Amino acid sequence: MDIRVQGPGPTSPFLSARDLFETEHDLSLPVYVQLRDDPDERTWAGHYEDRHVLNISRQAASSAMARELALHEFSHMARYEQEHPSHVQSIEEVLYLALAGKRVERRKLAHCHQIANHMKDIYADDITLAVGPGEKLLAYLESSLAMALADRPETPSRPGLKRLSPSADPEITAVNAAFALALAERHDLVDDDHRLYDLARVAAMDAPGIDFEGFKRRFRELTHDPDSSGYRQVLVDATRSYVGGEGPAAD
Structure with missing residues (x-):
């Protein structure tokens, strides 16, 4: 599972979430993590022909819930690829x-x-x-x-x-x-x-x-x-x- 964090910010929550996710699932497309400056930015996943994008604020990415938020969005990406x-x-x-x-x-x-x-x-x-x-x-x-x-x-x-x-x-x-x-x-x-x-x-x-x-x-x-x-x-x-x-x- 290919994760690419865009811009300066923490990477460990996304790598940790990936390690958990990969115990039972995988994604065929790469995941681009877009760290945003707005602390009120909602965490959400976008889906495109060649990638998924995880949008998350820097504040959320540094929070105690960061790994869980990333894991949740990876799960949405998996459901999308499954055409659920x-x-x-x-x-x-x-x-x-x-x-x-x-x-x-x-x-x-x-x-x-x-x-x-x-x-x-x-x-x-x-x-x-x-x-x-x-x-x-x-x-x-x-x-x-x-x-x-x-x-x-x-x-x-x-x-x-x-x-x-x-x-x-x-x-x-x-x-x-x-x-x-x-x-x-x-x-x-x-x-x-x-x-x-x-x-x-x-x-x-x-x-x-x-x-x-x-x-x-x-x-x-x-x-x-x-x-x-x-x-x-x-x-x-x-x-x-x-x-x-x-x-x-x-x-």
């Missing part, structure tokens, strides 16, 4: 099938993309957690959800209702919580009394219109080796569940 349905399915096609004839808020369309990304992450982390430990990932999920729930608005959104999570988007926060808990349960990372359950319960209470248990079950029970048609239908169903309403089947 989760990584080649067009989200635009899914939105057309799921939402034809419906008027949907722009924010909810963005959330539908996030739901699709969660499913991609589930399949990537099936690789990540097969070759590396899950403790740091679990701590990251817990910390991220706790941060999302920390900013409680002073004024309830409706009389008599105390909102428990941020005012911005409690609905997608609930879906995010379902994803975090589903991933943890899928890989046996949590005991029944783990704090993640308490955090997820708060997120679900704040978005009663979201089928929290349904989303958790949908994420947790994703088929490990789906065909294209089956995966497309799962994504269509998840999209409809989030925005509401019925429509034509995917096939």
